[in-house]
Amino acid sequence: xxxxxxxxxxxxxxxxxxxxxxxxxxxxxxxxxxxxxxxxxxxxxxxxxxxxxxxxxxxxxxxxxxxxxxxxxxxxxxxxxxxxxxxxxxxxxxxxxxxxxxxxxxxxxxxxxxxxxxxxxxxxxxxxxxxxxxxxxxxxxxxxxxxxxxxxxxxxxxxxxxxxxxxxxxxxxxxxxxxxxxxxxxxxxxxxxxxxxxxxxxxxxxxxxxxxxxxxxxxxxxxxxxxxxxxxxxxxxxxxxxxxxxxxxxxxxxxxxxxxxxxxxxxxxxxxxxxxxxxxxxxxxxxxxxxxxxxxxxxxxxxxxxxxxxxxxxxxxxxxxxxxxxxxxxxxxxxxxxxxxxxxxxxxxxxxxxxxxxxxxxxxxxxxxxxxxxxxxxxxxxxxxxxxxxxxxxxxxxxxxxxxxxxxxxxxxxxxxxxxxxxxxxxx
Ligand code: NDP
Ligand code: HSE
Numbered sequence: 001x002x003x004x005x006x007x008x009x010x011x012x013x014x015x016x017x018x019x020x021x022x023x024x025x026x027x028x029x030x031x032x033x034x035x036x037x038x039x040x041x042x043x044x045x046x047x048x049x050x051x052x053x054x055x056x057x058x059x060x061x062x063x064x065x066x067x068x069x070x071x072x073x074x075x076x077x078x079x080x081x082x083x084x085x086x087x088x089x090x091x092x093x094x095x096x097x098x099x100x101x102x103x104x105x106x107x108x109x110x111x112x113x114x115x116x117x118x119x120x121x122x123x124x125x126x127x128x129x130x131x132x133x134x135x136x137x138x139x140x141x142x143x144x145x146x147x148x149x150x151x152x153x154x155x156x157x158x159x160x161x162x163x164x165x166x167x168x169x170x171x172x173x174x175x176x177x178x179x180x181x182x183x184x185x186x187x188x189x190x191x192x193x194x195x196x197x198x199x200x201x202x203x204x205x206x207x208x209x210x211x212x213x214x215x216x217x218x219x220x221x222x223x224x225x226x227x228x229x230x231x232x233x234x235x236x237x238x239x240x241x242x243x244x245x246x247x248x249x250x251x252x253x254x255x256x257x258x259x260x261x262x263x264x265x266x267x268x269x270x271x272x273x274x275x276x277x278x279x280x281x282x283x284x285x286x287x288x289x290x291x292x293x294x295x296x297x298x299x300x301x302x303x304x305x306x307x308x309x310x311x312x313x314x315x316x317x318x319x320x321x322x323x324x325x326x327x328x329x330x331x332x333x334x335x336x337x338x339x340x341x342x343x344x345x346x347x348x349x350x351x352x353x354x355x356x357x358x359x360x361x362x363x364x365x366x367x368x369x370x371x372x373x374x375x376x377x378x379x380x381x382x383x384x385x386x387x388x389x390x391x392x393x394x395x396x397x398x399x400x401x402x403x404x405x406x407x408x409x410x411x412x413x414x415x416x417x418x419x420x421x422x423x424x425x426x427x428x
C-alpha cells in the first residue's frame with residue numbers, strides 16, 4: 001500500500017479552513033484520484049482556541065509555523081498565513097531546507113521573493129507550487145506552465161483583483177460614487193486588511209508579476225511593473241466611458257515589445273461588448289495569447305474559501321501524484337533577467353477635462369494636443385449648470401509621453417478647471 005501524503009497547514013483563516021474542509025470531505029475521492037491518502041498531521045495559527053467551524057482535534061498543534069514546517073510527519077508544508085516576509089517566508093524557507101514540498105497561496109511573497117525561493121526549492125529537489133496565488137480558483141498557473149507549454153506567449157492580460165472589479169461594476173450599475181462603494185466593499189469584508197493592496201493595484205500587480213515570469217521565462221520583477229490604482233476613478237469617468245461604449249477595468253497587461261517587456265496594472269477602458277467589458281462583480285478573467293493557440297480566456301472566482309482552497313488542493317494532488325514542473329515553468333537558474341520596456345506601446349486614450357466655459361477654450365485644447373502630436377478621434381462636451389464644461393476626448397493611438405506633454409501644456413493655458421484624467425484604451 002502506498003504511503004499517505006501528510007500535510008502541515010500554517011494559517012487557518014479563510015483559505016486554510018477551506019483546505020481542511022476539502023481534505024475531510026473528499027478523503028476517498030482524493031485517494032482514488034492520486035492513489036494515496038492525503039492526511040493532515042499538524043496545523044498552526046495565531047490563536048489556538050478560536051472556533052473555526054471545522055474539526056481540528058485530530059491534528060497536532062504548533063504555535064510556531066517554522067516548527068510545523070520542519071516536523072518529521074509533514075511531507076508538504078501548506079503556507080496560508082500571508083505576508084511577503086515574516087513568518088510566511090521564514091517557515092517556507094525552513095520547509096524547503098528540511099526537504100519538504102511547499103504549497104502556498106501567497107502572491108505577495110512570490111512576487112517579492114519568488115526567485116530566491118524557486119532556486120532554493122529546485123536546488124533541494126522539492127516542489128514549490130502556488131496555483132491559488134493568481135486568480136484564486138482559476139487554474140491559470142497550470143494553463144501557462146503545462147497546457148500552453150508548446151506556445152511562445154505574446155501577451156497575458158486580465159482582471160485579477162475581484163474587489164476592484166466589484167467596486168467598478170457596482171459604481172456603474174448603481175450610479176454610486178467611489179467612496180460610497182468603497183465603504184460598501186469594506187462592510188462586506190471584501191477588502192484586504194490594508195485596502196491599498198486592493199484599490200492601489202498592488203495585489204493585482206503581485207499576480208501579474210508572477211504570470212509574466214512564467215509567460216516570458218524571466219525572473220519575477222514586481223518592481224519593474226507600472227502600477228496605478230482605481231482610487232481616482234470617478235462616477236463621471238464611469239458614466240462618460242459608458243457613453244462612449246467602454247467599461248473601466250483595473251487591467252493587468254504583460255506583453256513583449258521590440259523595446260523590452262511591458263508590464264502594467266492600471267485602470268483601462270475596454271469595449272463594453274468584449275468579454276473583459278462584460279465581467280461583473282468579484283469575478284476574475286485572464287486572457288492568454290500564444291503563437292499556436294491564438295487566444296484563450298479563463299473566467300472564474302478569484303477569491304473566497306472554496307475557490308482558493310480548490311486551487312491549493314490542485315497543487316497538493318499534483319505532489320501526491322509525483323507530477324513535477326519547474327517553479328516558474330523553466331529551471332529558476334535559467335530564468336532571464338527582466339528587461340522592462342522604458343515606455344508602453346502607443347494606445348488610444350480617454351481624456352476627461354473640466355474646462356472654463358468661454359469662447360476659444362476648445363481651440364486652445366486642440367492646439368496643445370496637436371502641438372504634442374496627439375490626434376483627436378472623438379470629442380464630446382456635456383451639458384452643465386455650473387460654469388465648468390465637462391469635455392471628453394478620445395485620441396487616436398499615441399505615445400503616453402506625448403499625451404503627458406500635452407496635458408502639461410494644457411495646465412499653462414488657463415482654461416482647465418481641474419487636472420485632466422487620462423485613461424488608456426486597451427485593444428482586447
Ligand atoms: P486570513 O487572514 O483569513 O488567515 C490568515 C491565517 O494565518 C489565520 O488563521 C491566522 O491566525 C494565521 N496567521 C497569521 N499570522 C500567523 C503567525 N505568525 N503564525 C501562525 N499563524 C498565523 O487569510 P486568508 O486565508 O484570506 O489568506 C491566506 C493566504 O491566501 C494569503 O497569502 C492570501 O493572500 C492568499 N489568498 C487569499 C484569498 C482569499 O480569497 N482569502 C485568495 C487568494 C489568495 P489566526 O486565525 O489565529 O489569526
Ligand atoms: N483581495 C483579493 C481580491 C483577494 O480582491 O481579488 C484574492 O487574491
